[in-house]
Amino acid sequence: MTTRPAAASGTTHADVAVIGAGIVGLAAAWRLSQRGLRVALVDPSPAAAATHAAAGMLAPVSEVRYGETALLRLGMASLARYPDLVAELEASTGVVVGLRREGTLIVATDAGDRDLLNELQAFQTSLGLSATLLTSHECRGLEPMLAPEIRCGLLAASDHSVDNRRLAAALLAAISATDVDLVSATVASVTTHGDRAIGVTLAGGGQITAATTVLAAGPWCATLPGIPDDARPPVRPVKGEILRLRTRPNTALPGHSIRGFVNGHEIYLVPRADGELVVGATVEDAGFDTSVRAGAVREMLRDARAVMPSIDELELVEAIAALRPGSPDNAPMIGPTGLDGLLVATGHHRNGILLAAITADLVADLVSGESVDRELLEAVSPQRFALTRTSS
Amino acid sequence: MTTRPAAASGTTHADVAVIGAGIVGLAAAWRLSQRGLRVALVDPSPAAAATHAAAGMLAPVSEVRYGETALLRLGMASLARYPDLVAELEASTGVVVGLRREGTLIVATDAGDRDLLNELQAFQTSLGLSATLLTSHECRGLEPMLAPEIRCGLLAASDHSVDNRRLAAALLAAISATDVDLVSATVASVTTHGDRAIGVTLAGGGQITAATTVLAAGPWCATLPGIPDDARPPVRPVKGEILRLRTRPNTALPGHSIRGFVNGHEIYLVPRADGELVVGATVEDAGFDTSVRAGAVREMLRDARAVMPSIDELELVEAIAALRPGSPDNAPMIGPTGLDGLLVATGHHRNGILLAAITADLVADLVSGESVDRELLEAVSPQRFALTRTSS
Numbered sequence: 001m002t003t004r005p006a007a008a009s010g011t012t013h014a015d016v017a018v019i020g021a022g023i024v025g026l027a028a029a030w031r032l033s034q035r036g037l038r039v040a041l042v043d044p045s046p047a048a049a050a051t052h053a054a055a056g057m058l059a060p061v062s063e064v065r066y067g068e069t070a071l072l073r074l075g076m077a078s079l080a081r082y083p084d085l086v087a088e089l090e091a092s093t094g095v096v097v098g099l100r101r102e103g104t105l106i107v108a109t110d111a112g113d114r115d116l117l118n119e120l121q122a123f124q125t126s127l128g129l130s131a132t133l134l135t136s137h138e139c140r141g142l143e144p145m146l147a148p149e150i151r152c153g154l155l156a157a158s159d160h161s162v163d164n165r166r167l168a169a170a171l172l173a174a175i176s177a178t179d180v181d182l183v184s185a186t187v188a189s190v191t192t193h194g195d196r197a198i199g200v201t202l203a204g205g206g207q208i209t210a211a212t213t214v215l216a217a218g219p220w221c222a223t224l225p226g227i228p229d230d231a232r233p234p235v236r237p238v239k240g241e242i243l244r245l246r247t248r249p250n251t252a253l254p255g256h257s258i259r260g261f262v263n264g265h266e267i268y269l270v271p272r273a274d275g276e277l278v279v280g281a282t283v284e285d286a287g288f289d290t291s292v293r294a295g296a297v298r299e300m301l302r303d304a305r306a307v308m309p310s311i312d313e314l315e316l317v318e319a320i321a322a323l324r325p326g327s328p329d330n331a332p333m334i335g336p337t338g339l340d341g342l343l344v345a346t347g348h349h350r351n352g353i354l355l356a357a358i359t360a361d362l363v364a365d366l367v368s369g370e371s372v373d374r375e376l377l378e379a380v381s382p383q384r385f386a387l388t389r390t391s392s
Numbered sequence: 393m394t395t396r397p398a399a400a401s402g403t404t405h406a407d408v409a410v411i412g413a414g415i416v417g418l419a420a421a422w423r424l425s426q427r428g429l430r431v432a433l434v435d436p437s438p439a440a441a442a443t444h445a446a447a448g449m450l451a452p453v454s455e456v457r458y459g460e461t462a463l464l465r466l467g468m469a470s471l472a473r474y475p476d477l478v479a480e481l482e483a484s485t486g487v488v489v490g491l492r493r494e495g496t497l498i499v500a501t502d503a504g505d506r507d508l509l510n511e512l513q514a515f516q517t518s519l520g521l522s523a524t525l526l527t528s529h530e531c532r533g534l535e536p537m538l539a540p541e542i543r544c545g546l547l548a549a550s551d552h553s554v555d556n557r558r559l560a561a562a563l564l565a566a567i568s569a570t571d572v573d574l575v576s577a578t579v580a581s582v583t584t585h586g587d588r589a590i591g592v593t594l595a596g597g598g599q600i601t602a603a604t605t606v607l608a609a610g611p612w613c614a615t616l617p618g619i620p621d622d623a624r625p626p627v628r629p630v631k632g633e634i635l636r637l638r639t640r641p642n643t644a645l646p647g648h649s650i651r652g653f654v655n656g657h658e659i660y661l662v663p664r665a666d667g668e669l670v671v672g673a674t675v676e677d678a679g680f681d682t683s684v685r686a687g688a689v690r691e692m693l694r695d696a697r698a699v700m701p702s703i704d705e706l707e708l709v710e711a712i713a714a715l716r717p718g719s720p721d722n723a724p725m726i727g728p729t730g731l732d733g734l735l736v737a738t739g740h741h742r743n744g745i746l747l748a749a750i751t752a753d754l755v756a757d758l759v760s761g762e763s764v765d766r767e768l769l770e771a772v773s774p775q776r777f778a779l780t781r782t783s784s
Contacts (some may be wrong), residue, residue, distance in 0.1 A: 286680050287434025291640050298693035301686055312687025316711055 009205045012181070014040035015200050016367055017210035019187050019224070020217035021046035023054075023164065023352055024345050026171040027093035027311045027360035028214060033178040035368040037279050041175070042183040042200060042207045047168035050218060050352060053242050055270045056164035058082055061129055061156040062104040062259050064120070070379040071331045072127065075351060076357035077376065082160060085357050086167075092177065095170035098163030098272060104257040106154040107139055107146060109306055114151050114262035121154050131156055143254050163271050164353050183208070189226030190215070190342065197342035201226070212367050215337075216226045218325040218352075219288070219368045231339035234385050235347050237288050237323035241296040242280035243304075245314035252310070253277050260307035267303035269311070277314060281302045283350070290321045324349055333382035334362050343367065344382050347358040395472070404573070406432035408759055409591050409602035410441045411579050411616070412609035413438035415446075415556065415744055416525040416737050419752035420606060427760040432600045433567070434575040434592060439560035442610060444743060445634050445714035447662045447670040448556035449604045450474055453521055453548040454496040454651050456512070462771040464519065469768065471752035474552060477749050478559075484569065487562035490555030490664060496649040498546040499538060502697055505653035506543050510750060513546050523548055535646050537702045553649050556745050556776070575600070579596055581618030582607070582734065589734035593618070596601040596619045596629050604759050607729075607736045610717040610744075611680070621729035626777050627739050629680050629715035633688040634672035635696075637706035645669050652699035659695035669706060671696045675742070682713045717739050725774035726754050735759065736774050 016032050018025045021043035029041040057063070060075025086099045108114045117133070124131035132155045139153035140146050186203040190213060199209040215221050216308065219237035247253060253271040260267045270278040282296045297319050304311045327333055327347030332355055334345050345363050346354050360375070365372045408424050410417045411633035449455070452467025464536040478491045495711050500506045509525070516523035521632035524547045532538050567574065578595040582605060591601040611629035639645060645663040652659045662670040674688045689711050696703050719725055719739030724747055726737050737755050740747050750768070757764045 002669050004587045243686075245686050246683075248681070248685075289640070291638075291707035292709075293640075293704065294635075294637050294693055294706050294708045295697070298690065298697060298704065301690035302694070305687070305690060312685065312690065315683035316686045316689050317684075317710070319708055 001102070011207040011209060012040065014181065014210045015207055016036050016040070016212045016214060017042065017208045018214045018216055019190075019200060021182065022049055022216065022218055023047070023051040023168060023171070023356040024348065024359050025216035026168060026175065026212070027356045028216060028345060028363040029180050030171055030175050030178070030358040031364035033175070033180050035364050037368065038179060040181040040183055040210065042185055042187050042208065044184055044186045046182065046341075047172060050240070050246070050322040050324050051164060051168050053240065053320045054164045054295045054353050055268065055280045056162045056167070056353050057104070057159070057257060057268065057270055058161055059104050059156065059159040059257065059259075060354060061124060061131060061329070062106050062159050062169055063351065064124065065299055068331070069127065074331075074358060074376060074379060075354055078255060078355050079158070079160060081357040081361065082162070083310060086162070088201060089167075089170040089174055093173035094168050095166060095173050095254060097166045097170050100161045100271075100273070102256045103155060103157040104159040104259055105139065105142055106156060106259045106261075108152055108261045109147070109149050110151070110263060111172040112264060116261050117152060117154050130158065132321060143256060143258065145252065145254060145308050147307060147309055149306070159257065162353065167353070187224060189216070190224060192226060192339070196340045211341065213342050214363060214367070215342060216346060218346055219323045221325065221344065221346045227342070228339055231337040231342055233333045233337070233344045233382050234328055235325045235333070236285065238326040238349060239284040239286045239289060239321055239323055240281040241292050241300065241319065241321045242278060243297065243300055243316060244318040245277040245279060245311060246317045248313060248315050251313045254308065258307060260303065262303040262306045265299065265303050267300060267307060269304060269308065277311065279311070281350075288323065290323060292319045292321045328385055332359065332380050334359055334380040335377055335382055337382050403599040403601060404432065406430050406573065406602045406620040407434070408604045408606060409434065409600045410606045410608055411582075411592060412607070412612070413574065414441055414443040414608065414610055415439070415560060415563070415748040416740065416751050417608035418560060418567065419748045420608060420737060420755040422563055422566050422570070423574050423752040423756035424759060425572050426442050427756050428446045429760065430571060431518045432573040432575055432602065434485055434577055434594070434600065435581050436576055436578045438574065439564060442632070442714040442716050443556060443560050444636040445632065445712045446556040446745050447634060447660065447672045448554045448559070448745050449496070449551070449649060449660065449662055450553055451496050451548065451551040451649065451651075452746060453516060453523060454498050454551050455743065456516065460520065460723070464725075466750060466768060466771060467746055469557070470747050471550070471552060471751065474554070475747040478554070481559075481562040481566055485562050485565035487558060487560050487565050489558045492553045492665070494648045495547055496550040496551040496651055497531065497534055498548060498651045498653075499699060500544055500653045501539070501541050502543070502655060504656060508653050509544060509546050515616070522550065535648060535650065537644065537646060537700050539699060539701055551649065554745065555664055560743070564685070579609070579616065582616060584618060584731070588732045599708060603733065605734050606755060606759070607734060608738060610741055611715045613717065613736065613738045619734070620731055623728070623729040623734055625725045625736045625738055625774050626720055627717045627725070628677065630718040630741060631676040631678045631681060631713055631715055632673040633684055633692065633711065634670060635689065635692055636707060636710040637671060637703060638709045639667040640705060640707050643705045646700065650699060652695065654695040654698045657691065657695050659692060659699060661696060661700065668709075669703065671703070680715060685711045686712045716744060720777055724751065725777075726751055726757060727769055727774055729774050
């Protein structure tokens with residue numbers, strides 16, 4: 001890897017210009033480079049924003065919502081690639097990524113929340129997924145620190161989690177062993193020539209020309225200059241607040257990731273081997289605001305305690321807010337846009353870390369012209385919104 | 393001022409060695425210097441710890457507890473000195489300290505809390521203090537954002553507040569214009585010769601000799617080597633967690649400091665002119681632990697919201713914990729110890745910022761041999777605990 005600041009002027013060439021070094025851009029740049037392509041990856045702050053803030057749940061089963069069957073299939077396909085991805089990254093970089101396979105325990109505290117769990121179990125069973133309904137007693141057998149008020153639970157044994165900050169560090173380390181050009185600059189615009197994207201113009205005035213440009217800038221895809229309206233992905237910022245807690249003397253963490261429903265609110269607790277517990281996360285439409293709302297912190301601590309009272313005794317180390325990219329149907333947009341030479345990979349909403357594995361592979365397949373899983377690709381095509389707009 | 397790192401060896405001389413550059417040590421060093429004394433002020437991290445974390449309430453009336461009449465007198469005497477102190481500091485340094493004179497509005501949310509307010513008002517009236525009982529309606533007339541559940545209030549119009557971080561910065565700036573020697577070092581021990589303190593030994597091995605040594609190291613007074621048992625102030629660390637919130641678009645702060653009683657819990661909200669709202673604070677005996685407990689943050693946000701729901705919309709900027717020095721009766725210890733040449737100024741508990749003004753004057757009076765208010769001094773004499781120990 002070469003790392004350089006914004007070119008004040010001048011033109012460099014690459015096979016692929018990737019805009020955005022969040023988890024999706026990082027993974028895509030790495031996979032593209034492995035296909036022998038010369039990649040320029042442009043971001044003023046790699047692995048910051050949502051990639052830094054995330055909890056790292058790899059939880060397609062516990063995340064699934066009724067009707068999101070296509071998204072579930074995509075999530076499970078991405079999860080299936082994670083063990084190999086992590087093994088490859090850890091072997092090549094020595095960075096331990098913190099993949100955990102203990103599964104997610106979903107718990108409910110009141111009758112309404114219990115109904116939610118029953119529905120979730122029925123839906124999962126209808127899809128042929130393993131999701132075991134547990135009594136209150138069985139839940140506490142698995143996690144003794146759960147609140148006595150927990151009425152029942154559902155074990156999604158196949159869900160995993162990963163330390164997203166370590167994963168991003170591993171990807172940066174892996175990229176450093178390739179010839180990816182990591183450009184520390186802001187993209188001023190996508191450069192077009194006729195009806196084609198031909199690269200990017202940097203804020204300093206420099207140009208990167210590329211046969212293919214990959215737009216992986218999360219919610220900022222919606223505001224980046226130079227993209228024709230009919231090629232611009234309809235993505236919005238979805239704010240999330242998240243807390244990082246840490247063990248203090250005489251405290252302990254749960255063994256599983258815990259997802260709780262508390263009076264209709266959702267909360268999750270994701271443990272790390274190093275004593276960290278990530279608590280998240282809110283879903284707010286608040287524009288590009290990344291301030292941590294006091295009320296969001298209050299509600300997360302309240303709901304986390306309702307699930308597991310002992311979290312009161314942990315240390316609060318960090319409260320952070322970040323913006324996830326949301327599409328109109330909350331599924332990602334991966335694939336060609338209405339502008340030749342411009343691919344998009346964004347709209348991953350709450351599943352950016354989970355879906356990075358398969359997104360990177362799809363982007364690499366598409367750019368390198370290899371065979372692509374057409375069924376998967378259709379479900380995530382950015383064109384699905386363009387078609388809707390035309391017919392309305 | 394000269395500032396220097398820890399002397400690896402060698403001996404320097406001063407009239408007074410002050411151990412600890414928290415608010416008390418800073419103010420004392422400044423006042424001592426104004427009396428023409430040559431001061432060495434020793435601290436590896438000036439104005440950190442509780443001085444940095446504090447809320448800056450100057451609130452002897454709303455802080456008073458039944459039976460703490462002597463402490464109330466001391467607090468009122470110190471408050472009376474604040475306007476001149478601030479005027480002098482601001483004029484000499486140009487640092488705006490953020491003194492606010494709007495008063496404290498004390499509010500109660502349930503019947504039990506209302507009883508507390510009635511008792512407080514009766515006690516204050518018995519002492520000849522102005523404390524006006526207000527109806528729920530009158531409270532919201534003063535502060536429209538108060539919760540509808542507020543049942544009654546008490547206005548302590550004479551209470552003030554100050555931005556403690558700006559105050560400490562102003563004191564550091566004021567000291568920089570004097571010949572105070574600010575030594576950035578840890579004190580390894582108080583140095584004694586025969587039955588006298590003769591200065592301090594630094595962790596690097598250096599010596600500072602001084603006719604008088606002032607022990608202003610907060611809770612660390614209890615652990616500093618070199619002090620004979622019968623001269624050591626019986627001080628303990630009292631942990632406090634505190635939050636800093638900040639306005640976001642379309643939010644506002646209260647005009648007064650607000651102290652609330654919520655189901656027996658106490659909470660206060662202290663506004664700053666620059667858009668900050670300080671919310672505090674817990675009182676915990678937890679040794680020298682300064683980790684921010686998640687449960688403490690949860691309770692503060694819960695109780696602050698019960699008083700003023702709109703705080704949910706503010707930004708959470710900081711959560712911090714620090715250790716206040718507490719004496720057996722929670723009143724400060726200011727004056728000579730059982731060791732000649734050693735004065736102590738600690739034990740200020742929740743009132744360190746308020747009492748710094750009078751503490752600094754008392755220390756300067758004592759060291760420079762000027763006439764001292766004997767009645768005040770008796771109430772805060774460190775010897776009161778020594779006498780108790782001897783007679784038990």
